[in-house]
Amino acid sequence: MNSPYLAKTPSVTEIMAKVLLALIPAIAALVWFFGPAILVSLCLASATALLCEAAMLKLRKRPVTPFLMDGSALLTAWLLALSIPPMGPWWLIVTGTAFAIVIAKHLYGGLGSNPFNPAMVGYAVLIISFPVQMTQWLAPASLAQAHLDFSTILHYMFSGSLPSPLDAYTSATPLDTLKTQLHLAKPITEIMTLPIYGKMGGVGSEWVAAAYLLGGLYLLQQKIITWHVPFAFVATIFVFSGIFNLYDPALHAGPFFELAGGATMIGAFFILTDPVTGPTTPRGKLIFASGAGFLTWIIRTYGGYPDGVAFAVLLMNICVPLIDAYTQPPVFGKKK
Amino acid sequence: MLDAILVMSGLALFLGSVLGYASIRFHVQGNALVEKIDAILPQTQCAQCGFPGCRPYAEAIAEGRADINQCPPGGEANIHKLADLLGVEFKPLNAEHGEPKPKSLAFIDESTCIGCTLCIQACPVDAISGAPKQMHTIIASECTGCELCVAPCPVDCISMVPVAENISNWKWKRPSYLEQDAA
Amino acid sequence: MRKLYHFNGGVHPPQHKSESTRHPIIKPPLPEKLVIPLHQHIGNTAKPVVSKGERVLKGQKIGRAEGYVSSAIHAPTSGTILSIEQEPVPHPSGLRDLCISLEPDGMEEWIELQPVDYLNTDPSTLRNRLRDAGVVGLGGAVFPSFIKLNPSNRKIRTLVLNGAECEPYITCDDMLMRQRAAEIVEGAKIMRHMLQADEILLGIEDNKPEAIAAMKAASGDEMEVVAVPTIYPGGGAKQLIRVLTGIEVPAGERSTDLGVQCFNVATAASVYRAVRYGEPLISRIVTIAGNVANPGNYEALIGTMIDHLILQAGKNEEENVAIMGGPMMGFDLPSVRVPLVKATNCIIVKSEKLFPKRPAPMPCIRCGRCAESCPADLQPQELYWFSKAGNFGKAQEYALFDCIECGCCSYVCPSSIPLVQFYRYAKSEIWAQEREKKASDLARIRHDFRIERIEREKREKAERLAQKSAKAGSEQE
Structure with missing residues (x-):
């Protein structure tokens, strides 16, 4: 052994645990506004992730316990579960999680080596393969036509049958509704009066976004993440949606709606901040997150999908080695 | 129809001239390749490759007369470098030319030396000093360890002494761990 | 102020x-x-x-x-x-x-x-x-x-x-x-x-x-x-x-x-x-600290055996393992039966309690803590990547030799990767390569010179022979 003989640092496990902890407020908000379905899908995703992780570690002849304990598989599972409709059938979440862990993470070399955010790869696979199931979002409890309790959820997830028709429980997301209504040539001002819209975003979902923001601030305070990525991402979306909203408020939703709606907040603080698949230099982080913000806005405004965070993240992941190579900061004594 | 033919021939003409220009503009001198190969070779001048020195071997490689795996002092590391440079597959060292050995220097037992100068004539880098009927000495800093002086000595007074690790040539070891061994 | x-x-x-x-x-x-x-x-x-x-x-x-x-x-x-x-x-x-x-x-x-x-x-x-x-x-x-x-x-x-x-x-x-x-x-x-x-x-x-x-x-x-x-x-x-x-x-x-x-x-x-x-x-003056009964500073003669000094400070255990220098940049002494030298500013007697073993390394997750802590403004995670792969040329491009080996990167690494240890290894490998390169360049020059000398001697001999035979020919006439 050689110097340094001292160390003071949170371990990988502690870092991941803090990120998981920071997700708790958002999960609580989801339960409060949309019912306990999310808890079931979180458990299902976690179990799948840990099983797949253990199996892959065994196959790759890596020690199982330390890598299972690092918490990264669990985090991938949670982020994926939080990104897809909680009322999906059981195989939806299982397929997505398994794909994320087995293909996107371990086939690329496991922890630290995967170029793409595993949770977003899982999401992209699901939304391309199962678009119908992926749009059956739960309606906010206050707006749903039928009450959903725990046993009903379990029964539905594994058998597919419900006491009332599925439509009674679900609705399109605020971003999705916006897109369809715009296609029907309705002006934004009129769309925003629909019952699913709240003060800034969707009913309930705006509070979930606020909870993500709260968790993100905790991560900033704990120095788990730096300000660069969330700031650049949020600012880029804000600026673009702001400018276009000013230009034509009938066609473009306002900046605050873009921030509170969809996956903006979870993306800014939890997905884009994944260190493994993001750049390491401060300038690189700014470029990466602005790029992702711009792509998200482009996809939301002009693309076929209501939200664009996942594809924006994956597209920017490709650019990371290039961004890192071109944003090396000057070393000591060689600054201009 | 005619358009397509014109476009395609125009394109062919243009690309052809670009290629032609590039082959003139970026022409690699034959010698440049020899230099590059020679720079990789260890300059032991031991002739174990079957050529009378590193440069002739480099020329032979450049002209395709010799394989890249004939240099025992360079070892596998050098074969990898040559393979990278020439864009060919790596091959293990050809055992016909000898085995890699730890770097050694020649040492003359000065009590036995008769001053015959045969070793001086054999040394490819003039690393032995001495005169007829005078005792000979190896200049350690110039010796490449090629062993060419060992065979000619009529009294077998030259031996090869491996270079021992000392404070000035000592290296830090690669940290002995593999993260996948974490357990 | x-x-x-x-x-x-x-x-x-x-x-x-x-x-x-x-x-x-x-x-x-x-x-x-x-x-x-x-x-x-x-x-x-x-x-x-x-x-x-x-x-x-x-x-x-x-x-x-x-x-x-x-x-x-x-x-x-x-x-x-x-x-x-x-x-x-x-x-x-x-x-x-x-x-x-x-x-x-x-x-x-x-x-x-x-x-x-x-x-x-x-x-x-x-x-x-x-x-x-x-x-x-x-x-x-x-x-x-x-x-x-x-x-x-x-x-x-x-x-x-x-x-x-x-x-x-x-x-x-x-x-x-x-x-x-x-x-x-x-x-x-x-x-x-x-x-x-x-x-x-x-x-x-x-x-x-x-x-x-x-x-x-x-x-x-x-x-x-x-x-x-x-x-x-x-x-x-x-x-x-x-x-x-x-x-x-x-x-x-x-x-x-x-x-x-x-x-x-x-x-x-x-x-x-x-x-x-x-x-x-x-x-x-040398600090004797760590696992000793009475840590302090000693004005010691150069050449004093380290164990003599540790004895002065009150040995705590029979078997002593000590660090020379500080805990961030020092090194393990091969034994305590070595002399104090001009560079010895500190001897720290080790114990498991003072310096607990670090957990086994995990893969780099690119968290960037090492770069945040680097006083030379380097990107230690990149240097690690290149040093580990033996890609020393690339490591030099990323300013390996600007590293002062302070060890901050290893200190903060959540994956417990021996970062600075890898840079020491990479540096000494590069130095060794440079020594070898120098030696082989010298050998090339000396070999070329020898070939040229032999050629020249041959040429001169031939010329002398030619002159001789020409002379002999003219004398015969």
Whole structure:
């Protein structure tokens, strides 16, 4: 052994645990506004992730316990579960999680080596393969036509049958509704009066976004993440949606709606901040997150999908080695 | 129809001239390749490759007369470098030319030396000093360890002494761990 | 209040300084045997100038400086030369090196000392004096001081004295400043004279209020004592120069070119003793800390066995494993049966409790904590990647040689990756490759020359033969 003989640092496990902890407020908000379905899908995703992780570690002849304990598989599972409709059938979440862990993470070399955010790869696979199931979002409890309790959820997830028709429980997301209504040539001002819209975003979902923001601030305070990525991402979306909203408020939703709606907040603080698949230099982080913000806005405004965070993240992941190579900061004594 | 033919021939003409220009503009001198190969070779001048020195071997490689795996002092590391440079597959060292050995220097037992100068004539880098009927000495800093002086000595007074690790040539070891061994 | 500057990163390891500053510097009893290595400085090994069995006096030169970058070695006390042989030395390799062993006779009989009046002596003579007195940098780098005191026509504005002592456990400079402030000030004045510097700045970390007070009291108008923030590695020469003057000295450049020169406070004191009293560097203050009953600072003769010193500080356990230097940049001694050298500023006796084993490394998750902590503004995660893969050329492109090996990156790595250890390995591999390249270039030149000579001789012989036969032909006619 050689110097340094001292160390003071949170371990990988502690870092991941803090990120998981920071997700708790958002999960609580989801339960409060949309019912306990999310808890079931979180458990299902976690179990799948840990099983797949253990199996892959065994196959790759890596020690199982330390890598299972690092918490990264669990985090991938949670982020994926939080990104897809909680009322999906059981195989939806299982397929997505398994794909994320087995293909996107371990086939690329496991922890630290995967170029793409595993949770977003899982999401992209699901939304391309199962678009119908992926749009059956739960309606906010206050707006749903039928009450959903725990046993009903379990029964539905594994058998597919419900006491009332599925439509009674679900609705399109605020971003999705916006897109369809715009296609029907309705002006934004009129769309925003629909019952699913709240003060800034969707009913309930705006509070979930606020909870993500709260968790993100905790991560900033704990120095788990730096300000660069969330700031650049949020600012880029804000600026673009702001400018276009000013230009034509009938066609473009306002900046605050873009921030509170969809996956903006979870993306800014939890997905884009994944260190493994993001750049390491401060300038690189700014470029990466602005790029992702711009792509998200482009996809939301002009693309076929209501939200664009996942594809924006994956597209920017490709650019990371290039961004890192071109944003090396000057070393000591060689600054201009 | 005619358009397509014109476009395609125009394109062919243009690309052809670009290629032609590039082959003139970026022409690699034959010698440049020899230099590059020679720079990789260890300059032991031991002739174990079957050529009378590193440069002739480099020329032979450049002209395709010799394989890249004939240099025992360079070892596998050098074969990898040559393979990278020439864009060919790596091959293990050809055992016909000898085995890699730890770097050694020649040492003359000065009590036995008769001053015959045969070793001086054999040394490819003039690393032995001495005169007829005078005792000979190896200049350690110039010796490449090629062993060419060992065979000619009529009294077998030259031996090869491996270079021992000392404070000035000592290296830090690669940290002995593999993260996948974490357990 | 002087404006202070900032450098990137740094860490705050627990300091453990109070343990060894409870009592003043102790002079341990004369050991039974001294082993004095001939290579205690950067540069060429000193050449022995005594022989076995010879009696030497205290302060007598026993090894002379060889070549320009070198320094002399002296007998730390009077006695008899026992041997000049390869002995174990304090080096991370655990290898042996040439040492002179000396049996003290207990008389402490000095050679005749020749003090110098520095104000009436030209700087070149003073530099030779320091070279002959074996004065080298005592902060740990042991670079011959006389070389750094040669401004060679460059204007030196600031002479920086380094009393920061940022590594945990080490307190030898702290105690020196508390107890011998005047010697430091006098030494600094000699250095200022030699460099013709405009000002002297003494940087001391603000965790040493006693030393700051003592130095302020002793310095008068001669120099400015500046309290600098306590942060590791704030005592690195480049970092301290940055904090005090705002100047960043790039890797591979000399600070003299930028008008600054930096010396450790202990070096200043030994310059003073060498000039004012003619005393060569034969002892130094060393902190003995860690797992010992009575940590403290000892003024030990060069060549004293480390275990002799550990015994003075109260051995806690039978088997001792010790670190030389601080816990951030020091190294494991191969054994405690090695001598104290000019570079030995601290000996820390290890224990499992003080330095718990780090968990097994995990893969790099690119969290960037290493880059945030790097005082040289490097990207340690990239350097690690390239060093690990043996891609040394790329590592050099990413400024591997700007790394000061402070160890902050390893200290903060959540995956417990031995980062700085990889950079040390990569650097020494690159040096070895460069040595080999040099040797092979030399061999190529010598071989080409030989071929040419043989050709020329052949040609000349042929010409001579031709001439001869031509001559013979004409004679026949």
